Amino acid sequence: MNSADIPLAHKHRPTRFDRLSGQDRAVAILAGFVRARAPIHVLLYGAYGAGKSTLAGLYARALHCKRPDVDGSPCNSCSHCSDPRNFLEFDVPKEGDSPGYLLELINLRMQNCTDRPVIFLDEAHALHESDADALLKRFEAVPCSATYILATTAPWEISSALRSRLHRVEVQVLSPWDSVRFLEEVAEAEGLDLDERALRLIAALSKGHPRDLLTNLDTVVDRRSGSHQQITDAQVRARLGLASDDFLLSYFRALVNEGADAATAILHDWPASWSSKSRWVQAFLLLWSKRCATSTHMLIHW
Numbered sequence: 001m002n003s004a005d006i007p008l009a010h011k012h013r014p015t016r017f018d019r020l021s022g023q024d025r026a027v028a029i030l031a032g033f034v035r036a037r038a039p040i041h042v043l044l045y046g047a048y049g050a051g052k053s054t055l056a057g058l059y060a061r062a063l064h065c066k067r068p069d070v071d072g073s074p075c076n077s078c079s080h081c082s083d084p085r086n087f088l089e090f091d092v093p094k095e096g097d098s099p100g101y102l103l104e105l106i107n108l109r110m111q112n113c114t115d116r117p118v119i120f121l122d123e124a125h126a127l128h129e130s131d132a133d134a135l136l137k138r139f140e141a142v143p144c145s146a147t148y149i150l151a152t153t154a155p156w157e158i159s160s161a162l163r164s165r166l167h168r169v170e171v172q173v174l175s176p177w178d179s180v181r182f183l184e185e186v187a188e189a190e191g192l193d194l195d196e197r198a199l200r201l202i203a204a205l206s207k208g209h210p211r212d213l214l215t216n217l218d219t220v221v222d223r224r225s226g227s228h229q230q231i232t233d234a235q236v237r238a239r240l241g242l243a244s245d246d247f248l249l250s251y252f253r254a255l256v257n258e259g260a261d262a263a264t265a266i267l268h269d270w271p272a273s274w275s276s277k278s279r280w281v282q283a284f285l286l287l288w289s290k291r292c293a294t295s296t297h298m299l300i301h302w
């Protein structure tokens with residue numbers, strides 16, 4: 001397959017801990033378990049798209065790797081790193097829709113495992129109460145037959161008993177500046193030339209989700225036409241199908257010149273969803289926050 005046909009989100013999926021942007025705390029915890037050769041059960045929690053699955057896969061490979069790097073990262077070349085039996089993934093809402101079924105499925109797949117596998121349960125807040133109780137017994141068994149990673153966007157919906165048996169690790173969405181830095185690194189690796197406003201606009205519209213950042217970058221650039229394309233923010237708007245920003249400008253002008261009531265009235269008249277309006281306001285602020293000292297200056301140069 002031509003390299004340009006591989007989605008950027010797949011091509012640049014981190015395979016080492018030091019390639020995970022903006023997750024220093026989570027990486028420090030998980031890499032510490034790997035270096036100590038301590039396969040601890042963990043609960044990864046955080047917003048949708050923050051990178052919980054990527055982190056889970058990396059932790060699983062690192063735990064099994066026979067030649068991990070000094071920072072705890074997997075070597076990605078030994079047979080243990082690539083053995084699919086070492087990392088078994090389950091989608092709780094899909095595979096746990098009747099009590100007991102998920103646990104049966106886990107038992108079935110574990111029959112093929114020769115080593116202690118890592119079991120990844122995504123959207124673990126959807127676990128049936130009886131399944132959560134059964135898992136609790138597994139965590140308490142000595143020795144435990146598997147290492148469990150539970151992931152969720154709603155940790156408060158997981159029973160406190162289950163949570164207490166897991167080491168909780170927060171996975172955060174990227175900050176706006178980490179998002180821009182991440183996009184810059186990928187753009188440089190791909191030989192793409194995006195101006196700073198284009199990078200900030202993609203960052204603002206992707207809400208710090210690494211996968212969305214790269215999917216939006218893929219939409220904006222034409223990687224088949226070779227490297228060193230120059231991309232401007234106008235091209236980003238055109239390629240992402242963003243609407244006219246007249247309402248946004250009116251909103252900020254009213255905020256500066258007429259006050260909050262006038263600005264709120266414009267916000268109400270703006271024919272877009274509230275999530276879309278919010279994205280635009282964030283994009284505007286991110287685009288100009290470094291460059292402009294005052295709101296008035298922002299409006300002159302928008």
Ligand SMILES: [Zn+2]
Binds near residue numbers: 066078
């Ligand atoms: Zn390895």
